[in-house]
Amino acid sequence: xxxxxxxxxxxxxxxxxxxxxxxxxxxxxxxxxxxxxxxxxxxxxxxxxxxxxxxxxxxxxxxxxxxxxxxxxxxxxxxxxxxxxxxxxxxxxxxxxxxxxxxxxxxxxxxxxxxxxxxxxxxxxxxxxxxxxxxxxxxxxxxxxxxxxxxxxxxxxxxxxxxxxxxxxxxxxxxxxxxxxxxxxxxxxxxxxxxxxxxxxxxxxxxxxxxxxxxxxxxxxxxxxx
Ligand code: CA
Numbered sequence: 001x002x003x004x005x006x007x008x009x010x011x012x013x014x015x016x017x018x019x020x021x022x023x024x025x026x027x028x029x030x031x032x033x034x035x036x037x038x039x040x041x042x043x044x045x046x047x048x049x050x051x052x053x054x055x056x057x058x059x060x061x062x063x064x065x066x067x068x069x070x071x072x073x074x075x076x077x078x079x080x081x082x083x084x085x086x087x088x089x090x091x092x093x094x095x096x097x098x099x100x101x102x103x104x105x106x107x108x109x110x111x112x113x114x115x116x117x118x119x120x121x122x123x124x125x126x127x128x129x130x131x132x133x134x135x136x137x138x139x140x141x142x143x144x145x146x147x148x149x150x151x152x153x154x155x156x157x158x159x160x161x162x163x164x165x166x167x168x169x170x171x172x173x174x175x176x177x178x179x180x181x182x183x184x185x186x187x188x189x190x191x192x193x194x195x196x197x198x199x200x201x202x203x204x205x206x207x208x209x210x211x212x213x214x215x216x217x218x219x220x221x222x223x224x225x226x
Contacts, residue, residue: 006036033057
């Protein structure tokens with residue numbers, strides 16, 4: 001198990017590192033956001049422990065950038081006491097869990113273990129629904145053996161739907177998980193992108209059953225029978 005700690009307070013970072021090493025984890029530490037981001041994209045970690053207030057690049061931005069690049073390493077966010085907004089922002093930006101400072105090391109260890117244990121199908125590299133597959137490492141999307149080319153946004157939408165296959169996702173969930181905070185979202189943006197996806201993954205395969213379903217008044221889902 002390899003853990004990345006991104007935390008600018010040396011004392012906290014080093015004590016977490018020491019504790020985790022005693023538990024036989026391999027631990028890298030970055031003391032600023034930019035170094036942390038560089039390590040996160042270039043090395044393979046099982047879990048990232050991420051402070052929010054960081055020099056160079058803050059934790060929220062790191063989270064968003066990693067998720068935008070389809071890096072799905074579980075992220076545990078550290079946030080100062082009482083900063084509820086930070087917590088919400090952290091989770092919205094793609095973090096998996098959070099811990100309020102100051103925390104007991106045993107609590108941190110339990111959270112890291114829980115994240116590392118997460119079912120592999122939520123972290124795996126190939127996501128499927130029916131005869132459609134999406135490889136999160138190579139970004140290859142295929143249906144019935146044929147490769148489908150998607151734009152970055154279409155890909156992100158399809159990946160999000162597949163990670164929650166057979167579940168109804170509403171527009172707000174889709175927007176907060178697929179688009180940046182500062183993106184220009186129109187009232188019909190989600191419909192438009194669902195339409196683009198249908199044109200690429202359902203329309204060209206008339207013999208296969210439709211994968212994307214509209215659940216009127218609720219949202220959308222992929223897979224299963226409507
Ligand atoms: Ca900090």
